[in-house]
Amino acid sequence: MSEQRIRNDIVKWGRSLFERGLTAGSSGNISVRLDDGFLMTPTNSCLGFLDAERLSRLDATGNHVSGDAPTKELSLHFAFYDQRPQARAVVHLHSTYATALSCLADVDPADAIPPITPYVVMRVGRVPVISYTRPGSADIRPLIESIAVDHAAALMQNHGPIVTGTSLEAAVFAMEELEETAKLVLLTRWMPVRLLNTEAIADLNQTFKLK
Numbered sequence: 001m002s003e004q005r006i007r008n009d010i011v012k013w014g015r016s017l018f019e020r021g022l023t024a025g026s027s028g029n030i031s032v033r034l035d036d037g038f039l040m041t042p043t044n045s046c047l048g049f050l051d052a053e054r055l056s057r058l059d060a061t062g063n064h065v066s067g068d069a070p071t072k073e074l075s076l077h078f079a080f081y082d083q084r085p086q087a088r089a090v091v092h093l094h095s096t097y098a099t100a101l102s103c104l105a106d107v108d109p110a111d112a113i114p115p116i117t118p119y120v121v122m123r124v125g126r127v128p129v130i131s132y133t134r135p136g137s138a139d140i141r142p143l144i145e146s147i148a149v150d151h152a153a154a155l156m157q158n159h160g161p162i163v164t165g166t167s168l169e170a171a172v173f174a175m176e177e178l179e180e181t182a183k184l185v186l187l188t189r190w191m192p193v194r195l196l197n198t199e200a201i202a203d204l205n206q207t208f209k210l211k
């Protein structure tokens with residue numbers, strides 16, 4: 001896929017996520033790994049109004065080479081790219097329900113999203129909670145690196161979700177699934193929920209291998 005097409009896709013998905021209320025104001029950021037570097041959304045930009053020509057272009061070693069200054073969360077994007085060779089895109093949002101889950105004191109930090117539907121198992125997998133760090137702090141990097149080999153998604157405590165995928169579309173779809181499942185988890189929080197059993201989960205993992 002050409003770089004221009006990828007730039008247009010970042011603008012398209014950014015607008016779509018923003019218009020559906022999945023992140024507000026200038027929150028959230030998107031990156032895509034190219035063959036010779038990275039494209040990232042600029043810091044303080046609104047995902048609803050990105051300009052394809054002003055996206056931040058970084059070289060393969062992470063140096064900013066053109067466009068506006070990149071997201072201040074580049075450490076967390078690079079942590080996933082370093083540890084997951086298959087990751088081609090990273091999406092971070094402040095979507096309401098996943099962020100609400102990230103604030104709950106009694107959520108299992110090793111497994112924040114119970115397996116209540118097949119799609120969350122297929123598209124997202126197990127979701128750990130990463131301890132709080134200040135937005136933009138490089139301190140997040142080792143925390144993400146410690147989970148990134150085995151997890152395609154995480155919740156940053158009191159902050160929001162972060163998801164990777166083998167394409168931008170796959171990362172966006174996984175993020176949408178994560179957000180919708182977080183909503184279901186909160187809707188059913190005080191109800192006796194029947195989870196998928198280990199047999200069903202093993203069958204899903206075998207049939208739809210998460211990358």
Ligand SMILES: O=C(CO)COP(=O)(O)O
Binds near residue numbers: 044072136
């Ligand atoms: O969500 C954000 C910080 O966590 C937004 O930061 P940027 O505007 O630098 O991308």
Ligand SMILES: [Zn+2]
Binds near residue numbers: 027
């Ligand atoms: Zn954020």
